[in-house]
Amino acid sequence: MDKNAKIYVAGHRGMVGSAIYRKLVKEGYTNLITRSSSELDLRDQEAVKTFFETEKPEYVFLAAAKVGGIVANNIYRADFLYENLSIQNNVIHQAYKNDVKKLMFLGSSCIYPKLAPQPLKEDYLLTGLLEETNEPYAIAKIAGIKMCDAYRAQYNCNFISVMPTNLYGYNDNYHPQNSHVLPALIRKFHEAKINGTSEVVIWGSGSPMREFLFADDLAEACYYLMLNYDDSGFLNIGTGEDMTIKDLALLIKKVIGFEGELTFDSTKPDGTPRKLMDVSKLHALGWKHQIELEEGIKMAYQDFLCKE
Template structure:
Protein backbone atom coordinates (compact mmCIF):
# COMPACT_ATOMS: atom_id res chain seq x y z
CA UNK A 1 0.00 0.00 0.00
CA UNK A 2 1.67 3.20 -1.23
CA UNK A 3 0.91 6.80 -0.24
CA UNK A 4 -0.69 7.44 -3.64
CA UNK A 5 -2.75 4.21 -3.55
CA UNK A 6 -6.50 4.69 -3.79
CA UNK A 7 -7.94 3.61 -0.44
CA UNK A 8 -11.64 3.27 0.39
CA UNK A 9 -12.68 3.44 4.05
CA UNK A 10 -16.18 2.04 4.50
CA UNK A 11 -17.62 3.59 7.65
CA UNK A 12 -15.24 6.55 7.83
CA UNK A 13 -17.46 8.54 10.19
CA UNK A 14 -17.63 5.87 12.87
CA UNK A 15 -15.21 5.49 15.73
CA UNK A 16 -13.08 2.86 13.99
CA UNK A 17 -13.30 4.24 10.46
CA UNK A 18 -12.47 7.78 11.53
CA UNK A 19 -9.45 6.51 13.47
CA UNK A 20 -8.22 4.67 10.37
CA UNK A 21 -8.83 7.83 8.32
CA UNK A 22 -6.74 9.91 10.73
CA UNK A 23 -4.00 7.29 10.72
CA UNK A 24 -3.76 7.21 6.93
CA UNK A 25 -3.66 11.00 6.71
CA UNK A 26 -0.92 11.10 9.35
CA UNK A 27 1.07 8.59 7.24
CA UNK A 28 0.80 10.81 4.16
CA UNK A 29 -1.99 9.08 2.23
CA UNK A 30 -3.85 11.55 0.05
CA UNK A 31 -6.01 9.43 -2.25
CA UNK A 32 -8.65 8.34 0.27
CA UNK A 33 -12.21 7.66 -0.88
CA UNK A 34 -15.14 8.03 1.53
CA UNK A 35 -18.92 8.18 1.31
CA UNK A 36 -21.47 9.17 3.93
CA UNK A 37 -24.28 6.69 4.50
CA UNK A 38 -26.70 9.24 3.01
CA UNK A 39 -24.63 9.16 -0.18
CA UNK A 40 -24.06 5.42 -0.35
CA UNK A 41 -26.26 2.87 1.43
CA UNK A 42 -23.97 -0.14 1.75
CA UNK A 43 -27.00 -2.40 2.25
CA UNK A 44 -28.00 -1.78 -1.38
CA UNK A 45 -26.16 -4.11 -3.74
CA UNK A 46 -26.69 -2.09 -6.91
CA UNK A 47 -25.46 1.13 -5.30
CA UNK A 48 -22.35 -0.55 -3.90
CA UNK A 49 -21.59 -2.20 -7.24
CA UNK A 50 -21.91 1.13 -9.08
CA UNK A 51 -19.65 2.82 -6.53
CA UNK A 52 -16.88 0.23 -6.93
CA UNK A 53 -17.21 0.22 -10.73
CA UNK A 54 -16.83 3.99 -10.75
CA UNK A 55 -14.16 4.56 -8.07
CA UNK A 56 -12.02 1.41 -8.51
CA UNK A 57 -10.33 1.52 -5.09
CA UNK A 58 -7.12 -0.48 -4.73
CA UNK A 59 -7.41 -1.08 -0.99
CA UNK A 60 -10.44 -1.31 1.29
CA UNK A 61 -10.86 -0.99 5.05
CA UNK A 62 -14.30 -2.44 5.85
CA UNK A 63 -15.18 -0.70 9.12
CA UNK A 64 -18.86 -0.02 8.35
CA UNK A 65 -21.33 -1.85 10.59
CA UNK A 66 -24.42 -1.44 12.72
CA UNK A 67 -23.03 -1.58 16.25
CA UNK A 68 -24.20 -1.17 19.83
CA UNK A 69 -24.10 -2.54 23.36
CA UNK A 70 -26.05 -5.32 25.07
CA UNK A 71 -29.39 -3.46 25.02
CA UNK A 72 -29.22 -2.50 21.34
CA UNK A 73 -27.92 -5.91 20.25
CA UNK A 74 -30.68 -7.71 22.11
CA UNK A 75 -33.47 -5.34 21.07
CA UNK A 76 -32.78 -4.89 17.35
CA UNK A 77 -31.85 -8.49 16.57
CA UNK A 78 -33.27 -8.58 13.05
CA UNK A 79 -31.69 -5.26 12.07
CA UNK A 80 -28.28 -6.20 13.43
CA UNK A 81 -28.20 -9.48 11.53
CA UNK A 82 -29.67 -8.24 8.24
CA UNK A 83 -27.87 -4.89 8.00
CA UNK A 84 -24.44 -6.27 8.86
CA UNK A 85 -24.79 -9.21 6.48
CA UNK A 86 -25.82 -6.94 3.63
CA UNK A 87 -23.09 -4.36 4.27
CA UNK A 88 -20.23 -6.83 4.36
CA UNK A 89 -21.53 -9.09 1.58
CA UNK A 90 -21.94 -6.18 -0.82
CA UNK A 91 -18.55 -4.61 -0.08
CA UNK A 92 -16.59 -7.88 -0.10
CA UNK A 93 -18.20 -9.11 -3.32
CA UNK A 94 -17.75 -5.79 -5.12
CA UNK A 95 -14.12 -5.70 -3.98
CA UNK A 96 -13.65 -9.12 -5.61
CA UNK A 97 -15.44 -8.05 -8.82
CA UNK A 98 -13.25 -4.97 -9.15
CA UNK A 99 -9.91 -6.65 -8.40
CA UNK A 100 -9.22 -4.82 -5.15
CA UNK A 101 -5.62 -5.60 -4.17
CA UNK A 102 -6.34 -6.01 -0.48
CA UNK A 103 -9.31 -5.73 1.89
CA UNK A 104 -9.30 -5.67 5.68
CA UNK A 105 -12.53 -6.77 7.38
CA UNK A 106 -13.19 -5.68 10.96
CA UNK A 107 -15.16 -7.98 13.22
CA UNK A 108 -15.70 -8.14 16.97
CA UNK A 109 -14.65 -10.24 19.93
CA UNK A 110 -18.32 -11.22 20.46
CA UNK A 111 -17.80 -13.89 17.77
CA UNK A 112 -16.31 -16.17 20.41
CA UNK A 113 -18.40 -18.72 22.35
CA UNK A 114 -19.86 -17.41 25.61
CA UNK A 115 -17.92 -19.89 27.74
CA UNK A 116 -14.78 -20.21 25.65
CA UNK A 117 -11.53 -20.74 27.57
CA UNK A 118 -9.66 -17.58 28.49
CA UNK A 119 -7.75 -15.87 27.03
CA UNK A 120 -9.51 -16.17 23.68
CA UNK A 121 -7.35 -17.77 21.02
CA UNK A 122 -8.26 -17.45 17.34
CA UNK A 123 -8.78 -21.22 17.07
CA UNK A 124 -11.65 -21.10 19.62
CA UNK A 125 -14.04 -19.75 16.97
CA UNK A 126 -17.17 -21.92 16.53
CA UNK A 127 -16.32 -24.27 19.39
CA UNK A 128 -19.42 -23.48 21.50
CA UNK A 129 -22.66 -21.54 21.99
CA UNK A 130 -22.62 -17.78 21.45
CA UNK A 131 -23.69 -15.23 24.04
CA UNK A 132 -27.49 -14.94 23.39
CA UNK A 133 -27.72 -11.16 23.80
CA UNK A 134 -25.42 -10.41 20.86
CA UNK A 135 -25.82 -13.58 18.79
CA UNK A 136 -27.21 -11.88 15.62
CA UNK A 137 -24.28 -9.44 15.44
CA UNK A 138 -21.80 -12.22 16.14
CA UNK A 139 -23.25 -14.47 13.45
CA UNK A 140 -22.95 -11.68 10.89
CA UNK A 141 -19.31 -11.07 11.81
CA UNK A 142 -18.49 -14.78 11.67
CA UNK A 143 -20.05 -14.87 8.21
CA UNK A 144 -17.81 -11.96 7.19
CA UNK A 145 -14.67 -13.80 8.28
CA UNK A 146 -15.75 -16.93 6.44
CA UNK A 147 -16.65 -14.95 3.31
CA UNK A 148 -13.18 -13.38 3.22
CA UNK A 149 -11.62 -16.82 3.63
CA UNK A 150 -13.86 -18.33 0.95
CA UNK A 151 -12.95 -15.61 -1.55
CA UNK A 152 -9.28 -16.10 -0.69
CA UNK A 153 -9.63 -19.86 -1.29
CA UNK A 154 -11.78 -19.75 -4.44
CA UNK A 155 -10.63 -16.54 -6.14
CA UNK A 156 -7.21 -15.83 -4.62
CA UNK A 157 -8.35 -12.55 -3.05
CA UNK A 158 -6.03 -11.00 -0.47
CA UNK A 159 -8.85 -10.38 2.02
CA UNK A 160 -7.83 -10.41 5.70
CA UNK A 161 -9.87 -10.21 8.90
CA UNK A 162 -9.12 -8.74 12.32
CA UNK A 163 -11.08 -9.11 15.55
CA UNK A 164 -10.72 -6.13 17.90
CA UNK A 165 -11.58 -6.30 21.55
CA UNK A 166 -13.89 -3.73 23.20
CA UNK A 167 -13.13 -0.29 21.80
CA UNK A 168 -13.40 3.32 22.91
CA UNK A 169 -12.13 6.64 21.63
CA UNK A 170 -12.91 9.65 19.47
CA UNK A 171 -16.38 9.52 17.83
CA UNK A 172 -17.70 7.00 20.35
CA UNK A 173 -21.45 6.66 20.97
CA UNK A 174 -22.66 8.12 24.30
CA UNK A 175 -26.37 7.36 23.80
CA UNK A 176 -27.26 5.33 26.90
CA UNK A 177 -29.73 3.23 24.89
CA UNK A 178 -27.16 2.14 22.31
CA UNK A 179 -23.68 2.70 23.75
CA UNK A 180 -21.12 0.22 25.01
CA UNK A 181 -20.19 0.02 28.67
CA UNK A 182 -17.23 2.43 28.80
CA UNK A 183 -18.84 5.46 27.11
CA UNK A 184 -22.05 4.72 29.05
CA UNK A 185 -20.12 4.85 32.34
CA UNK A 186 -18.38 8.08 31.32
CA UNK A 187 -21.71 9.73 30.61
CA UNK A 188 -23.40 8.37 33.74
CA UNK A 189 -20.65 9.56 36.08
CA UNK A 190 -20.36 12.91 34.33
CA UNK A 191 -24.10 13.59 34.56
CA UNK A 192 -24.19 12.43 38.18
CA UNK A 193 -21.35 14.83 39.01
CA UNK A 194 -23.01 17.74 37.19
CA UNK A 195 -26.41 17.10 38.81
CA UNK A 196 -25.15 16.19 42.29
CA UNK A 197 -26.76 12.74 42.13
CA UNK A 198 -25.83 10.70 45.25
CA UNK A 199 -25.10 7.44 43.42
CA UNK A 200 -24.65 5.94 39.96
CA UNK A 201 -26.39 2.73 38.95
CA UNK A 202 -24.44 0.23 36.85
CA UNK A 203 -25.82 -2.89 35.20
CA UNK A 204 -25.38 -6.31 36.76
CA UNK A 205 -22.98 -7.51 39.41
CA UNK A 206 -19.89 -5.69 38.17
CA UNK A 207 -17.93 -8.96 38.13
CA UNK A 208 -17.62 -9.58 34.35
CA UNK A 209 -14.13 -8.92 33.03
CA UNK A 210 -13.56 -6.83 29.92
CA UNK A 211 -10.58 -5.66 27.87
CA UNK A 212 -10.48 -2.19 26.31
CA UNK A 213 -8.48 -0.89 23.36
CA UNK A 214 -8.28 2.74 22.23
CA UNK A 215 -9.51 3.19 18.64
CA UNK A 216 -6.29 4.98 17.70
CA UNK A 217 -4.33 1.89 18.72
CA UNK A 218 -6.70 -0.26 16.65
CA UNK A 219 -6.15 1.98 13.62
CA UNK A 220 -2.40 1.67 14.07
CA UNK A 221 -2.70 -2.13 14.26
CA UNK A 222 -4.91 -2.27 11.14
CA UNK A 223 -2.44 -0.12 9.22
CA UNK A 224 0.42 -2.37 10.33
CA UNK A 225 -1.41 -5.56 9.29
CA UNK A 226 -2.53 -4.07 5.98
CA UNK A 227 1.13 -3.44 5.22
CA UNK A 228 2.61 -6.69 6.51
CA UNK A 229 0.06 -9.51 6.85
CA UNK A 230 -1.70 -11.77 4.36
CA UNK A 231 -3.34 -14.89 5.73
CA UNK A 232 -6.58 -16.76 6.23
CA UNK A 233 -8.59 -16.82 9.42
CA UNK A 234 -8.29 -13.69 11.53
CA UNK A 235 -6.02 -11.90 13.96
CA UNK A 236 -7.09 -10.79 17.44
CA UNK A 237 -6.37 -7.14 18.21
CA UNK A 238 -6.30 -6.21 21.86
CA UNK A 239 -4.09 -5.36 24.83
CA UNK A 240 -3.98 -8.76 26.54
CA UNK A 241 -5.19 -7.37 29.91
CA UNK A 242 -8.70 -7.07 31.34
CA UNK A 243 -10.53 -5.32 34.17
CA UNK A 244 -13.79 -6.00 36.03
CA UNK A 245 -16.76 -3.75 35.26
CA UNK A 246 -16.76 -2.66 38.90
CA UNK A 247 -13.09 -1.65 38.77
CA UNK A 248 -13.70 0.04 35.43
CA UNK A 249 -16.51 2.03 37.04
CA UNK A 250 -14.19 3.05 39.86
CA UNK A 251 -11.54 4.11 37.33
CA UNK A 252 -14.04 6.22 35.36
CA UNK A 253 -15.40 7.65 38.61
CA UNK A 254 -11.91 8.82 39.53
CA UNK A 255 -11.15 10.31 36.12
CA UNK A 256 -14.47 12.19 36.06
CA UNK A 257 -14.04 13.36 39.64
CA UNK A 258 -17.36 12.03 40.91
CA UNK A 259 -17.55 11.59 44.71
CA UNK A 260 -20.84 9.72 45.12
CA UNK A 261 -21.55 6.01 45.44
CA UNK A 262 -22.12 3.11 43.06
CA UNK A 263 -25.20 0.85 43.03
CA UNK A 264 -25.78 -2.37 41.08
CA UNK A 265 -28.99 -3.12 39.16
CA UNK A 266 -29.06 -6.89 39.48
CA UNK A 267 -32.13 -7.16 37.23
CA UNK A 268 -29.92 -6.28 34.27
CA UNK A 269 -27.75 -8.89 32.48
CA UNK A 270 -24.02 -9.23 32.96
CA UNK A 271 -23.39 -10.58 29.46
CA UNK A 272 -20.39 -12.78 28.80
CA UNK A 273 -18.46 -13.48 32.05
CA UNK A 274 -15.08 -12.70 30.52
CA UNK A 275 -13.67 -11.64 27.15
CA UNK A 276 -9.89 -11.43 27.15
CA UNK A 277 -8.04 -11.67 23.86
CA UNK A 278 -4.99 -13.81 23.37
CA UNK A 279 -2.80 -11.39 21.43
CA UNK A 280 0.29 -13.57 21.10
CA UNK A 281 -0.27 -13.91 17.35
CA UNK A 282 -0.56 -10.12 16.98
CA UNK A 283 2.61 -9.59 19.01
CA UNK A 284 4.43 -12.15 16.85
CA UNK A 285 3.43 -10.07 13.82
CA UNK A 286 5.26 -7.07 15.28
CA UNK A 287 2.54 -4.91 16.89
CA UNK A 288 1.65 -4.02 20.50
CA UNK A 289 -0.69 -1.41 21.98
CA UNK A 290 0.67 1.90 23.30
CA UNK A 291 -2.21 3.72 25.05
CA UNK A 292 -2.94 2.72 28.67
CA UNK A 293 -6.58 2.49 29.79
CA UNK A 294 -6.41 5.38 32.27
CA UNK A 295 -4.57 7.56 29.76
CA UNK A 296 -7.17 6.76 27.11
CA UNK A 297 -10.16 7.43 29.38
CA UNK A 298 -8.71 10.79 30.45
CA UNK A 299 -8.19 11.70 26.81
CA UNK A 300 -11.72 10.92 25.67
CA UNK A 301 -13.32 12.46 28.76
CA UNK A 302 -11.44 15.74 28.30
CA UNK A 303 -12.62 15.72 24.70
CA UNK A 304 -16.33 15.07 25.30
CA UNK A 305 -17.14 16.40 28.77
CA UNK A 306 -18.39 19.75 27.48
CA UNK A 307 -20.76 18.01 25.05
CA UNK A 308 -22.30 15.39 27.35
Protein backbone atom coordinates in the same frame (compact mmCIF):
# COMPACT_ATOMS: atom_id res chain seq x y z
CA MET B 1 0.55 0.70 -0.27
CA ASP B 2 1.83 3.64 -2.31
CA LYS B 3 1.13 7.03 -0.75
CA ASN B 4 -1.10 7.88 -3.73
CA ALA B 5 -2.91 4.50 -3.74
CA LYS B 6 -6.69 4.79 -3.87
CA ILE B 7 -7.92 3.66 -0.44
CA TYR B 8 -11.57 3.35 0.53
CA VAL B 9 -12.35 3.63 4.25
CA ALA B 10 -15.89 2.29 4.70
CA GLY B 11 -17.44 3.76 7.84
CA HIS B 12 -15.09 6.76 8.07
CA ARG B 13 -17.44 8.70 10.35
CA GLY B 14 -17.60 5.98 12.99
CA MET B 15 -15.17 5.60 15.86
CA VAL B 16 -13.06 2.93 14.14
CA GLY B 17 -13.23 4.26 10.59
CA SER B 18 -12.38 7.81 11.65
CA ALA B 19 -9.36 6.52 13.58
CA ILE B 20 -8.15 4.59 10.52
CA TYR B 21 -8.71 7.66 8.34
CA ARG B 22 -6.68 9.84 10.73
CA LYS B 23 -3.87 7.29 10.73
CA LEU B 24 -3.72 7.18 6.92
CA VAL B 25 -3.65 10.98 6.71
CA LYS B 26 -0.88 11.05 9.33
CA GLU B 27 1.13 8.56 7.26
CA GLY B 28 0.86 10.77 4.18
CA TYR B 29 -1.80 9.01 2.08
CA THR B 30 -3.41 11.50 -0.27
CA ASN B 31 -6.00 9.55 -2.26
CA LEU B 32 -8.54 8.48 0.36
CA ILE B 33 -12.13 7.77 -0.67
CA THR B 34 -15.01 8.17 1.75
CA ARG B 35 -18.78 8.23 1.57
CA SER B 36 -21.21 9.02 4.37
CA SER B 37 -24.18 6.67 4.81
CA SER B 38 -26.43 9.32 3.27
CA GLU B 39 -24.17 9.44 0.19
CA LEU B 40 -23.79 5.66 -0.14
CA ASP B 41 -26.06 3.11 1.54
CA LEU B 42 -23.83 0.06 1.86
CA ARG B 43 -26.93 -2.10 2.34
CA ASP B 44 -27.95 -1.26 -1.25
CA GLN B 45 -26.41 -3.80 -3.61
CA GLU B 46 -26.77 -1.73 -6.77
CA ALA B 47 -25.44 1.42 -5.13
CA VAL B 48 -22.33 -0.40 -3.87
CA LYS B 49 -21.80 -1.98 -7.30
CA THR B 50 -21.95 1.42 -9.00
CA PHE B 51 -19.62 2.96 -6.42
CA PHE B 52 -16.91 0.29 -6.87
CA GLU B 53 -17.17 0.34 -10.68
CA THR B 54 -16.84 4.13 -10.69
CA GLU B 55 -14.17 4.65 -8.03
CA LYS B 56 -12.09 1.47 -8.45
CA PRO B 57 -10.40 1.54 -5.03
CA GLU B 58 -7.15 -0.41 -4.70
CA TYR B 59 -7.43 -1.02 -0.95
CA VAL B 60 -10.44 -1.25 1.36
CA PHE B 61 -10.78 -0.96 5.13
CA LEU B 62 -14.25 -2.35 5.90
CA ALA B 63 -15.06 -0.64 9.20
CA ALA B 64 -18.71 0.11 8.42
CA ALA B 65 -21.25 -1.76 10.56
CA LYS B 66 -24.41 -1.40 12.56
CA VAL B 67 -23.14 -1.45 16.13
CA GLY B 68 -24.47 -1.03 19.65
CA GLY B 69 -24.30 -2.20 23.23
CA ILE B 70 -26.02 -5.08 25.00
CA VAL B 71 -29.45 -3.37 24.98
CA ALA B 72 -29.44 -2.42 21.29
CA ASN B 73 -28.08 -5.82 20.24
CA ASN B 74 -30.84 -7.61 22.10
CA ILE B 75 -33.72 -5.39 20.95
CA TYR B 76 -32.85 -4.89 17.27
CA ARG B 77 -31.87 -8.50 16.56
CA ALA B 78 -33.20 -8.65 12.99
CA ASP B 79 -31.68 -5.27 12.09
CA PHE B 80 -28.25 -6.22 13.41
CA LEU B 81 -28.22 -9.47 11.43
CA TYR B 82 -29.70 -8.20 8.17
CA GLU B 83 -27.88 -4.88 7.94
CA ASN B 84 -24.44 -6.21 8.83
CA LEU B 85 -24.74 -9.15 6.45
CA SER B 86 -25.87 -6.78 3.68
CA ILE B 87 -22.97 -4.35 4.23
CA GLN B 88 -20.36 -7.13 4.28
CA ASN B 89 -21.77 -9.07 1.34
CA ASN B 90 -21.97 -6.02 -0.88
CA VAL B 91 -18.53 -4.57 -0.09
CA ILE B 92 -16.59 -7.86 -0.08
CA HIS B 93 -18.19 -9.10 -3.30
CA GLN B 94 -17.63 -5.82 -5.15
CA ALA B 95 -14.03 -5.70 -3.90
CA TYR B 96 -13.55 -9.06 -5.64
CA LYS B 97 -15.43 -8.01 -8.79
CA ASN B 98 -13.37 -4.82 -9.11
CA ASP B 99 -9.92 -6.29 -8.43
CA VAL B 100 -9.22 -4.65 -5.09
CA LYS B 101 -5.61 -5.49 -4.17
CA LYS B 102 -6.31 -5.97 -0.48
CA LEU B 103 -9.30 -5.70 1.86
CA MET B 104 -9.38 -5.69 5.64
CA PHE B 105 -12.60 -6.80 7.33
CA LEU B 106 -13.11 -5.67 10.93
CA GLY B 107 -15.20 -7.82 13.22
CA SER B 108 -15.65 -8.07 16.98
CA SER B 109 -14.62 -10.22 19.94
CA CYS B 110 -18.27 -11.25 20.35
CA ILE B 111 -17.68 -13.88 17.65
CA TYR B 112 -16.33 -16.20 20.34
CA PRO B 113 -18.44 -18.73 22.28
CA LYS B 114 -19.89 -17.37 25.52
CA LEU B 115 -18.03 -19.87 27.68
CA ALA B 116 -14.85 -20.24 25.63
CA PRO B 117 -11.62 -20.76 27.59
CA GLN B 118 -9.75 -17.57 28.48
CA PRO B 119 -7.84 -15.88 27.01
CA LEU B 120 -9.60 -16.21 23.66
CA LYS B 121 -7.40 -17.83 21.04
CA GLU B 122 -8.29 -17.53 17.36
CA ASP B 123 -8.72 -21.33 17.28
CA TYR B 124 -11.76 -21.13 19.60
CA LEU B 125 -14.06 -19.79 16.88
CA LEU B 126 -17.20 -21.97 16.45
CA THR B 127 -16.35 -24.29 19.34
CA GLY B 128 -19.46 -23.46 21.40
CA LEU B 129 -22.67 -21.45 21.74
CA LEU B 130 -22.62 -17.69 21.39
CA GLU B 131 -23.76 -15.13 23.97
CA GLU B 132 -27.52 -14.91 23.38
CA THR B 133 -27.88 -11.12 23.66
CA ASN B 134 -25.58 -10.34 20.73
CA GLU B 135 -25.85 -13.58 18.74
CA PRO B 136 -27.20 -11.91 15.53
CA TYR B 137 -24.30 -9.44 15.37
CA ALA B 138 -21.79 -12.20 16.12
CA ILE B 139 -23.21 -14.47 13.41
CA ALA B 140 -22.91 -11.64 10.87
CA LYS B 141 -19.27 -11.05 11.82
CA ILE B 142 -18.45 -14.77 11.67
CA ALA B 143 -20.00 -14.83 8.20
CA GLY B 144 -17.72 -11.93 7.22
CA ILE B 145 -14.60 -13.84 8.31
CA LYS B 146 -15.72 -16.95 6.41
CA MET B 147 -16.61 -14.87 3.37
CA CYS B 148 -13.12 -13.33 3.24
CA ASP B 149 -11.59 -16.80 3.53
CA ALA B 150 -13.92 -18.21 0.86
CA TYR B 151 -13.05 -15.46 -1.63
CA ARG B 152 -9.38 -16.02 -0.82
CA ALA B 153 -9.71 -19.77 -1.44
CA GLN B 154 -11.86 -19.58 -4.59
CA TYR B 155 -10.65 -16.37 -6.23
CA ASN B 156 -7.23 -15.83 -4.64
CA CYS B 157 -8.32 -12.50 -3.12
CA ASN B 158 -6.05 -10.96 -0.51
CA PHE B 159 -8.86 -10.35 2.00
CA ILE B 160 -7.85 -10.39 5.66
CA SER B 161 -9.90 -10.23 8.87
CA VAL B 162 -9.16 -8.73 12.26
CA MET B 163 -11.19 -9.03 15.45
CA PRO B 164 -10.80 -6.11 17.84
CA THR B 165 -11.59 -6.33 21.52
CA ASN B 166 -13.94 -3.79 23.19
CA LEU B 167 -13.14 -0.35 21.81
CA TYR B 168 -13.49 3.22 23.04
CA GLY B 169 -12.10 6.60 22.04
CA TYR B 170 -12.74 9.62 19.85
CA ASN B 171 -16.13 9.72 18.06
CA ASP B 172 -17.59 7.08 20.37
CA ASN B 173 -21.34 6.64 20.82
CA TYR B 174 -22.56 7.98 24.19
CA HIS B 175 -26.27 7.28 23.67
CA PRO B 176 -27.95 6.36 27.01
CA GLN B 177 -29.44 3.10 25.65
CA ASN B 178 -27.41 2.17 22.57
CA SER B 179 -23.81 2.66 23.72
CA HIS B 180 -21.20 0.20 24.96
CA VAL B 181 -20.25 -0.07 28.61
CA LEU B 182 -17.26 2.29 28.79
CA PRO B 183 -18.82 5.30 27.00
CA ALA B 184 -22.11 4.63 28.81
CA LEU B 185 -20.29 4.88 32.13
CA ILE B 186 -18.51 8.09 31.09
CA ARG B 187 -21.90 9.64 30.36
CA LYS B 188 -23.46 8.32 33.59
CA PHE B 189 -20.68 9.60 35.84
CA HIS B 190 -20.47 12.94 34.04
CA GLU B 191 -24.23 13.56 34.34
CA ALA B 192 -24.22 12.45 37.97
CA LYS B 193 -21.36 14.85 38.72
CA ILE B 194 -23.05 17.77 36.91
CA ASN B 195 -26.45 17.09 38.54
CA GLY B 196 -25.04 16.50 42.03
CA THR B 197 -26.49 12.97 42.17
CA SER B 198 -25.53 10.95 45.23
CA GLU B 199 -25.14 7.59 43.49
CA VAL B 200 -24.67 5.96 40.10
CA VAL B 201 -26.48 2.70 39.37
CA ILE B 202 -24.62 0.29 37.09
CA TRP B 203 -26.18 -2.63 35.23
CA GLY B 204 -25.23 -6.11 36.40
CA SER B 205 -23.12 -7.41 39.25
CA GLY B 206 -19.89 -5.63 38.31
CA SER B 207 -18.05 -8.97 38.20
CA PRO B 208 -17.71 -9.58 34.42
CA MET B 209 -14.21 -8.93 33.12
CA ARG B 210 -13.56 -6.89 30.00
CA GLU B 211 -10.61 -5.73 27.93
CA PHE B 212 -10.52 -2.26 26.35
CA LEU B 213 -8.48 -0.88 23.46
CA PHE B 214 -8.31 2.78 22.43
CA ALA B 215 -9.57 3.15 18.86
CA ASP B 216 -6.45 4.98 17.69
CA ASP B 217 -4.37 2.03 18.88
CA LEU B 218 -6.65 -0.22 16.81
CA ALA B 219 -6.02 2.03 13.79
CA GLU B 220 -2.27 1.69 14.34
CA ALA B 221 -2.67 -2.10 14.40
CA CYS B 222 -4.86 -2.13 11.29
CA TYR B 223 -2.35 -0.05 9.36
CA TYR B 224 0.52 -2.26 10.52
CA LEU B 225 -1.32 -5.44 9.51
CA MET B 226 -2.40 -4.03 6.15
CA LEU B 227 1.31 -3.70 5.39
CA ASN B 228 2.57 -6.87 7.10
CA TYR B 229 -0.15 -9.56 7.23
CA ASP B 230 -1.58 -11.60 4.35
CA ASP B 231 -2.89 -14.85 5.83
CA SER B 232 -6.28 -16.53 5.94
CA GLY B 233 -8.30 -16.82 9.13
CA PHE B 234 -8.28 -13.79 11.39
CA LEU B 235 -6.16 -12.03 14.00
CA ASN B 236 -7.19 -10.82 17.44
CA ILE B 237 -6.40 -7.18 18.20
CA GLY B 238 -6.36 -6.19 21.85
CA THR B 239 -4.21 -5.39 24.85
CA GLY B 240 -4.14 -8.83 26.44
CA GLU B 241 -5.17 -7.17 29.74
CA ASP B 242 -8.61 -6.99 31.37
CA MET B 243 -10.42 -5.78 34.50
CA THR B 244 -13.82 -6.16 36.17
CA ILE B 245 -16.65 -3.80 35.28
CA LYS B 246 -16.57 -2.68 38.91
CA ASP B 247 -12.89 -1.69 38.64
CA LEU B 248 -13.59 0.01 35.32
CA ALA B 249 -16.40 2.00 36.96
CA LEU B 250 -14.09 3.04 39.80
CA LEU B 251 -11.43 4.17 37.31
CA ILE B 252 -13.94 6.23 35.30
CA LYS B 253 -15.34 7.66 38.55
CA LYS B 254 -11.81 8.77 39.47
CA VAL B 255 -11.07 10.32 36.04
CA ILE B 256 -14.35 12.26 35.99
CA GLY B 257 -14.21 13.27 39.64
CA PHE B 258 -17.58 11.91 40.75
CA GLU B 259 -17.68 11.70 44.54
CA GLY B 260 -20.92 9.77 45.12
CA GLU B 261 -21.58 6.05 45.62
CA LEU B 262 -21.74 3.12 43.19
CA THR B 263 -24.66 0.67 43.20
CA PHE B 264 -24.86 -2.47 41.08
CA ASP B 265 -28.27 -3.64 39.80
CA SER B 266 -27.82 -7.42 39.69
CA THR B 267 -31.31 -7.89 38.21
CA LYS B 268 -29.85 -6.66 34.90
CA PRO B 269 -27.87 -9.02 32.63
CA ASP B 270 -24.10 -9.30 32.88
CA GLY B 271 -23.48 -10.75 29.43
CA THR B 272 -20.41 -12.90 28.87
CA PRO B 273 -18.50 -13.53 32.16
CA ARG B 274 -15.13 -12.74 30.62
CA LYS B 275 -13.76 -11.68 27.24
CA LEU B 276 -9.99 -11.44 27.13
CA MET B 277 -8.18 -11.70 23.81
CA ASP B 278 -5.13 -13.86 23.34
CA VAL B 279 -2.91 -11.47 21.39
CA SER B 280 0.20 -13.65 21.20
CA LYS B 281 -0.04 -13.91 17.38
CA LEU B 282 -0.31 -10.13 17.08
CA HIS B 283 2.64 -9.59 19.42
CA ALA B 284 4.66 -12.17 17.46
CA LEU B 285 4.06 -10.10 14.31
CA GLY B 286 5.65 -7.12 16.07
CA TRP B 287 2.73 -4.94 17.23
CA LYS B 288 1.66 -3.98 20.76
CA HIS B 289 -0.75 -1.34 22.07
CA GLN B 290 0.61 1.99 23.35
CA ILE B 291 -2.28 3.76 25.12
CA GLU B 292 -3.01 2.49 28.63
CA LEU B 293 -6.57 2.52 29.97
CA GLU B 294 -6.48 5.48 32.39
CA GLU B 295 -4.77 7.69 29.80
CA GLY B 296 -7.28 6.57 27.15
CA ILE B 297 -10.28 7.28 29.40
CA LYS B 298 -8.97 10.81 30.03
CA MET B 299 -8.67 11.35 26.25
CA ALA B 300 -12.13 9.92 25.61
CA TYR B 301 -13.66 12.08 28.35
CA GLN B 302 -12.19 15.22 26.83
CA ASP B 303 -13.68 14.20 23.49
CA PHE B 304 -17.05 13.64 25.20
CA LEU B 305 -16.89 17.10 26.79
CA CYS B 306 -16.22 18.68 23.39
CA LYS B 307 -19.42 17.13 22.07
CA GLU B 308 -21.61 18.16 25.02
